[in-house]
Amino acid sequence: MALNKNSIPYTIIYCAVLVIAVAVGLSIVYQSLRPAQEKNIADDKKRQILSSIRISPEKGENVADVYDRYITESFLVNFNGKRTDSATDPFAVDVAAQVKLDDNKRLLPVFEAKTKDGAKYIIPVYGAGLWGPIWGYVAFDDNGDTIYGAYFSHQGETPGLGAEIEKPQFQDQFQGKNVFCDGNFTSIAVEKAGQKPAQGDYVNAISGGTITSKGVQTMLENSLRPYQAFLFSLQEQKNPVKSN
Amino acid sequence: MAINKKLLPLVNPLSKDNPVIVQVLGICSALAVTAKLEPALVMTISVTAVLALSNVLISLLRKTIPTSIRIIVQLVVVAALVVIVDQVLKAWNYEVSKALSVFIGLIITNCIIMGRLEAFSMSNRPWPSFLDGIGNGLGYGIILVIVAFFRELLGSGTLMGYQVIPESWYAAGYSNNGMMILPPMALITVACIIWVHRSRNKDLQE
Numbered sequence: 329m330a331l332n333k334n335s336i337p338y339t340i341i342y343c344a345v346l347v348i349a350v351a352v353g354l355s356i357v358y359q360s361l362r363p364a365q366e367k368n369i370a371d372d373k374k375r376q377i378l379s380s381i382r383i384s385p386e387k388g389e390n391v392a393d394v395y396d397r398y399i400t401e402s403f404l405v406n407f408n409g410k411r412t413d414s415a416t417d418p419f420a421v422d423v424a425a426q427v428k429l430d431d432n433k434r435l436l437p438v439f440e441a442k443t444k445d446g447a448k449y450i451i452p453v454y455g456a457g458l459w460g461p462i463w464g465y466v467a468f469d470d471n472g473d474t475i476y477g478a479y480f481s482h483q484g485e486t487p488g489l490g491a492e493i494e495k496p497q498f499q500d501q502f503q504g505k506n507v508f509c510d511g512n513f514t515s516i517a518v519e520k521a522g523q524k525p526a527q528g529d530y531v532n533a534i535s536g537g538t539i540t541s542k543g544v545q546t547m548l549e550n551s552l553r554p555y556q557a558f559l560f561s562l563q564e565q566k567n568p569v570k571s572n
Numbered sequence: 573m574a575i576n577k578k579l580l581p582l583v584n585p586l587s588k589d590n591p592v593i594v595q596v597l598g599i600c601s602a603l604a605v606t607a608k609l610e611p612a613l614v615m616t617i618s619v620t621a622v623l624a625l626s627n628v629l630i631s632l633l634r635k636t637i638p639t640s641i642r643i644i645v646q647l648v649v650v651a652a653l654v655v656i657v658d659q660v661l662k663a664w665n666y667e668v669s670k671a672l673s674v675f676i677g678l679i680i681t682n683c684i685i686m687g688r689l690e691a692f693s694m695s696n697r698p699w700p701s702f703l704d705g706i707g708n709g710l711g712y713g714i715i716l717v718i719v720a721f722f723r724e725l726l727g728s729g730t731l732m733g734y735q736v737i738p739e740s741w742y743a744a745g746y747s748n749n750g751m752m753i754l755p756p757m758a759l760i761t762v763a764c765i766i767w768v769h770r771s772r773n774k775d776l777q778e
Contacts, residue, residue: 339638346645350652357656364663372666484674487607488728488753536750 373419379479380465381441381448399450401440407432409557423454423551424461431554438558441467448476449562451555455547458539459484462493462547466502472562475516478502480544490540501531507548508563513556518545581692581704585711587773591684592715593766594776598684602716603758605675609732612720613713614668615675618657620709622679623688626650627705631693646689647680654679684712719761727752 331338374395375385385394402418403411418437426434439450447470454463464480478499485491492498505516506529514528518541521532533541552559591597598619605615629649630637637645658676661669669676679685688708693701724730729737729748737746751757770777 333636333638334640339641342636342638343641343644346648350648354652354655357659361659361663365659365666368662368666372670487605487611536753 376479376481377439377450377452377465380450380467380477381443382477383443398441398443399439400442403438403440405436405438405555405558407434407436407554407557409555409559409561421452423452423463427454427551434554436554436558438555439465443476445476446470451552453547453551455543455550457482457485457493457543458490458537459486462540462543464547466548466552468507468559468562470562471566472559473506473508475502475505475507482540485540486537488536489534490537490543492534492537493540493544498531498534505529505531507552507559513553513559515549515552516545518542578700579703581696581700582707585704585707586714587711587769588776590711590715590769591687591708592712593762593769595684595687597687598682598712599759599762601675601678601682602712602719602762603755604678605672606716606720606723606758606761607727607753609717609720609724611672611675612716614672616709616713616716618661618672618676619679619682619684619712620706622650622653622657623685623709624702624705626653626685627688627693627701628698629653630689631696631698631701634694637694642694643686643690646686650685650689651680684708715762715765718765719758722761723752723758727757 333339333342371391374391378385378391378395378398381398383394383398385391404414404416404418404421406412412435414435416435418439421435421437423437426436437452441448441450448467449470449472450465450467452463452465454461456462460483462480462482462485464478466478467476468474469476480493480499482491482493485493502516507513507515509528512527514525517525517528517530518533519525519530520538521535524530585591588594592599592602601615601619605611626646626649630646633645633649654677657679658669661672661676688704692704696704721731724732725736726749729735729742737748
């Protein structure tokens with residue numbers, strides 16, 4: 329070949345052609361796969377929300393259908409526990425951005441579900457683990473105090489250690505725990521086996537996953553705190569006498 | 573039994589020229605994804621696919637690539653393929669894509685891929701390059717699976733997520749070895765494999 333492939337013009341043109349070809353190729357791949365990916369992401373979020381009320385769609389079952397069957401309503405509440413008329417879609421609220429704001433400035437999504445055990449209120453939570461974000465959904469009984477079910481997930485916690493927060497063994501511990509103690513919001517502590525907090529309910533941490541476990545505790549405290557007024561209003565609706 | 577010479581690029585990396593235990597490449601990801609068997613398997617498939625495809629592409633381009641920027645060209649090709657694998661996984665198998673999270677992106681930095689591109693496909697035709705890619709991907713995968721097998725069995729008492737150590741053992745005082753889950757034990761397991769492998773292949777001993 330007459331072309332000198334070590335010459336500078338050839339190298340520059342080669343680079344340009346290669347980069348443009350790759351860029352076009354990747355854009356085509358991205359554009360053509362995007363609808364499928366977005367549907368997957370929405371389905372995955374619905375699956376996570378359902379998981380907190382102990383529902384897992386069977387293989388082959390359409391997640392969106394199951395979601396529509398159980399989740400009767402979704403709405404936003406404000407810091408005072410009142411529903412807002414905001415036009416924002418509660419499902420589309422970016423919880424990751426909200427938890428960084430002051431408590432009284434946050435948009436607080438609630439998903440109301442109808443299960444065989446009565447109405448449940450699902451609250452999204454978001455926080456930090458050891459390596460990256462952790463998040464989840466906590467479903468409350470209609471007494472606004474007792475946890476019906478919890479779901480947690482993570483981006484990159486250590487497999488076998490921090491990543492165990494996504495296992496039922498960890499999540500099932502939360503069932504039946506109360507976030508209020510003597511009328512005060514105490515959240516749920518995540519403690520090393522054998523230890524317990526001064527006040528309030530607690531679950532066992534994951535051995536070897538201390539930072540992730542503490543991350544779950546901080547996440548719950550921070551994400552659920554602004555919902556206190558809302559949870560109180562549920563308690564008052566249910567019965568004027570406080571349970572626990 | 574003489575192996576067909578044309579298949580050597582496929583067969584050699586499985587044992588005699590194994591990328592992990594003989595060339596000692598790709599150790600980083602061998603530590604990261606081997607706490608459980610399932611991610612190790614998916615990682616094997618992904619690495620094999622990327623390796624085979626990039627080997628073929630670079631082999632096709634090898635006569636046109638300017639020598640001074642050949643590493644950059646190789647990296648661009650590998651990075652593009654890895655992004656495609658990641659996007660396809662997200663669209664078709666979201667569950668697995670979630671399980672592997674960052675590890676897919678990290679295939680780009682897997683030394684085996686750069687090593688094979690530079691050492692083999694830059695100077696060989698596409699078909700042998702393809703075989704070399706498959707061979708090295710599987711050679712890498714064998715070690716990953718062996719390490720993950722022992723780490724998951726001894727560290728968590730499960731295989732592919734299923735409990736295999738009977739409950740009665742735990743009742744009798746057996747407990748999982750938490751140390752197996754930590755990265756250093758992957759290194760020690762790899763070292764044990766190298767030990768066994770070297771003692772069976774005297775010609776590899778230095």
